[in-house]
């Protein structure tokens with residue numbers, strides 16, 4: 416938990432580009448306590464929300480993979496539980512092997 420109650424500015428304004436589709440990522444303070452989730456991809460709203468205080472990078476990667484899966488219609492051949500397992504394990508393996516930070520899209 417952050418002591419100040421403020422959201423780390425590095426976690427603000429993140430917009431993923433998933434094969435040309437822009438998906439904004441919105442940090443939500445205390446999301447884990449209020450919803451029981453630390454992250455979620457809303458495909459209808461086209462948005463990712465995440466708790467900025469609990470493993471945000473892993474959560475963002477996990478939700479990124481869900482957004483990829485949706486964009487590529489993986490649900491046609493992949494069960495929900497398998498998708499969850501892939502999202503978690505791929506996110507972890509990427510973090511173990513690459514220096515990853517979310518890229519921001521500047522408004523011009």
Ligand SMILES: [Zn+2]
Pocket residue numbers: 477481499502
């Ligand atoms: Zn998930």
